Amino acid sequence: MALHIEKIATSKISEVDFSNLKFGQVFTDHMFECDFENGAWQTPKIRPYQALSIDPSAKVFHYGQAVFEGMKAYKDDNDEIWLFRPEQNQERINKSAERLDMPAFPKEYFMEGLNTLLKMDSEWVKKGENNALYIRPFVIATENCVSASSSTNYKFMIICSPVQGYYAGEVKVVFADKYSRAANGGVGFAKAAGNYAASFYPAKLAANDGYQQIVWTDASTHEYLEEAGTMNVFFRINDTLYTAPTSDRILDGVTRKSIIELAKSEDINVEVRKISVKEIVEAAKKGELLEMFGTGTAVVISPISAFSNKGENFDLPKLENSYAALLKKKMTDIQRNLSEDKFGWRVKVQ
Incomplete structure (x- = not known):
């Protein structure tokens, strides 16, 4: 797979207090992005995390064509990074997309893009029982048109956020x-x-x-x-x-x-x-x-x-x-490579 990579000049990781994270508010240095135009997915790219420029008439704003996934990456004591059943998320985002008449995203692009992104931002995946990197793949409709019909253009992205627990207390x-x-x-x-x-x-x-x-x-x-x-x-x-x-x-x-x-x-x-x-x-x-x-x-x-x-x-x-x-x-021990995975769920980031 051809993948265009643009690395950030200076990481912002030193500005982050990893002991005091609010869920989903801090994001890593890079993001994965791929556009669907002229009936095909274009060359995917990884570039510095930044704001998008989207036309006000983009169909996502008017007709809600948007689907997403939630995943996590974990770092073990040997500094190896692990995903948990990522193929399930890859399959499900395409199932969601189909229901909203959005094009399926190629598995090869999803897996290679995700692995490359995690390797580039590996320092953002912290070790420890409550630490993880939350991964948010999503697809939005980007055609500039307010007619009530399926979009012709789409954007697939993956962004990542270091997290701790989701709910505190009972x-x-x-x-x-x-x-x-x-x-x-x-x-x-x-x-x-x-x-x-x-x-x-x-x-x-x-x-x-x-x-x-x-x-x-x-x-x-x-x-x-x-x-x-x-x-x-x-x-x-x-x-x-x-x-x-x-x-x-x-x-x-x-x-x-x-x-x-x-x-x-x-x-x-x-x-x-x-x-x-x-x-x-x-x-x-x-x-x-x-x-x-x-x-x-x-x-x-x-x-x-x-x-x-x-x-x-x-x-x-x-x-x-x-x-x-x-x-x-039992689940978190499998996810964090602390126990045997007899189910074959754990996937190492290569």
């Missing part, structure tokens, strides 16, 4: 009973930018009441639990883990599917099926709901300490040996 959630995240036949399964925009207002209302996340329910009846705003959700009733099946409403989370496989390998009973609000409320009242936790790239696993349903609040027990703690340790 996470409390509220079950949705009015607003919906996605509907049948829609774009809920895609990482489309508009999915998140539509969730911000309900999430703000929940935050005003002291909740960090909404657990969305089905749009038709609000009777079945689906996923949270930035996470897939797992429920532990007695000694069985439950999570909702993926559908055209629910994101096929890379962390979610990995946790399912990891739990089964630890002889934890896992059931993937529809989960009703009523079932979870009744289990909580009986003392059988032992855990709830969210999974996602940013959080890995985030334990949920309490939930609310139609004004009724439920606190979850504090367990010494929780599934969430066990699975998070």
Whole structure:
């Protein structure tokens, strides 16, 4: 693959306080960029991180053709950098793009561009239990035209941000009973930018009441639990883990599917099926709901300490040996090259 590289003159890394990072606000020295013009992807390039110049009529601003991914890179004690199942993100961004009538991005460009970018900005990947480099690939429509139709031009980019933890402290959630995240036949399964925009207002209302996340329910009846705003959700009733099946409403989370496989390998009973609000409320009242936790790239696993349903609040027990703690340790040890990876998930940056 031909790849045009322009290196930064002076790194800005010395200006960054890596012990006091706010998630997603600091970016590395370089970015990967490739334009789709005249029906084909052009020569990709890596250049210094900088602002873009985009025409006000670019279709991304008017019709929302934008999809993205979330990934992480980790540095081990030997200064080697590792990715976690990157092929899953590469496949999913193209699946999302297809739903929004955007062109697929070549796997070769994605993988080689990502590896080269990470090698160039390797000093930004810090060692340590809570440190990682968050990676954001995305595609936007760039045709200068306000007609209501698919764009002819697109821009694919990868930017990177050093991060620590996503949530600090306990996470409390509220079950949705009015607003919906996605509907049948829609774009809920895609990482489309508009999915998140539509969730911000309900999430703000929940935050005003002291909740960090909404657990969305089905749009038709609000009777079945689906996923949270930035996470897939797992429920532990007695000694069985439950999570909702993926559908055209629910994101096929890379962390979610990995946790399912990891739990089964630890002889934890896992059931993937529809989960009703009523079932979870009744289990909580009986003392059988032992855990709830969210999974996602940013959080890995985030334990949920309490939930609310139609004004009724439920606190979850504090367990010494929780599934969430066990699975998070197993997962992060694989991601950070601290344990054997019998699944073949870990990919070394070459």
